[in-house]
Amino acid sequence: MALLEGKTGVVFGVANKRSIAWAIAKAWHDAGAKLAFTYQGDRLKGNVEDLVSTFGEDTLLIPCDVTDDAQIDNVFAEAGGKFGKLDLLLHSVAFAPKEALEGEFVNTTRDAFKTAHDVSAYSLVALARGAAPLMTDGGSIVAMSYYGAEKVIPHYNVMGVAKAALEASTRYLAYDLGPKKIRVNCISAGPVNTLAARGIAGFSTMLKHYEEHSPLKRNVLPDELGSTGVFLASDGAAAITGQVLYVDCGYQVMGM
Ligand code: 0WE
Numbered sequence: 001m002a003l004l005e006g007k008t009g010v011v012f013g014v015a016n017k018r019s020i021a022w023a024i025a026k027a028w029h030d031a032g033a034k035l036a037f038t039y040q041g042d043r044l045k046g047n048v049e050d051l052v053s054t055f056g057e058d059t060l061l062i063p064c065d066v067t068d069d070a071q072i073d074n075v076f077a078e079a080g081g082k083f084g085k086l087d088l089l090l091h092s093v094a095f096a097p098k099e100a101l102e103g104e105f106v107n108t109t110r111d112a113f114k115t116a117h118d119v120s121a122y123s124l125v126a127l128a129r130g131a132a133p134l135m136t137d138g139g140s141i142v143a144m145s146y147y148g149a150e151k152v153i154p155h156y157n158v159m160g161v162a163k164a165a166l167e168a169s170t171r172y173l174a175y176d177l178g179p180k181k182i183r184v185n186c187i188s189a190g191p192v193n194t195l196a197a198r199g200i201a202g203f204s205t206m207l208k209h210y211e212e213h214s215p216l217k218r219n220v221l222p223d224e225l226g227s228t229g230v231f232l233a234s235d236g237a238a239a240i241t242g243q244v245l246y247v248d249c250g251y252q253v254m255g256m
Pocket of ligand 1: 098
């Protein structure tokens with residue numbers, strides 16, 4: 001029997017076929033899960049529609065701007081109506097204004113700080129609160145993080161601070177939701193060439209740096225993030241919660 005047979009999930013953060021959310025969603029689907037997808041704005045609706053078109057009747061497509069509580073409520077009303085219960089949730093959503101990722105962190109505006117934290121960190125709390133009442137058999141919530149949460153990555157700036165908030169939120173959510181058998185974990189991925197990475201100055205240099213300096217001497221593949229997503233969603237990870245799992249070819253263990 002497939003590892004996630006009979007499980008249902010909601011996936012936040014697919015923008016296109018290169019999205020980490022898509023790699024994990026595909027792996028969840030291949031493992032037998034039924035999924036609902038949210039998309040942010042009409043601009044991305046067509047992309048997500050095309051991607052999920054092979055998934056068939058059991059798939060749901062719902063708009064969601066994660067800064068809007070009413071839209072979040074609607075997602076869980078729709079998903080609850082269709083599936084009756086929920087087992088899995090993927091949070092793969094982040095945004096900081098472009099200017100905030102270019103200059104110095106010291107110049108981060110109040111507004112950019114607020115936006116980055118609202119979209120990239122608070123949203124996990126709101127989504128977990130929305131999902132929990134539907135996770136009646138327990139559940140697995142997975143969020144995406146990055147090493148910039150714990151060490152300085154030049155130009156990652158306010159996103160690093162927001163990812164630190166996301167990782168801390170993961171621990172507090174794990175504590176609150178543990179008694180309901182809902183687990184909450186982060187995957188801290190090495191750099192992946194996605195839409196979010198495009199246009200970031202020096203991104204290809206960063207990929208090369210990981211190839212040269214990570215123990216495995218390469219970059220992580222999207223499919224490998226998918227496999228980790230399946231593991232965290234499965235009963236094999238039943239005793240793992242509140243953790244940050246590094247899926248970065250070992251880069252995080254290096255001191256120099
Ligand atoms: O978390 C991320 C990227 C998140 C992100 C990307 C953008 C680009 C376009 C958030 N907000 C925006 N806003 C935009 O306007 N990563 C882990 C990828 C990433 O982003 C970096 C990195 C890495 C790695 C930014 C600077 C330095 C390194």
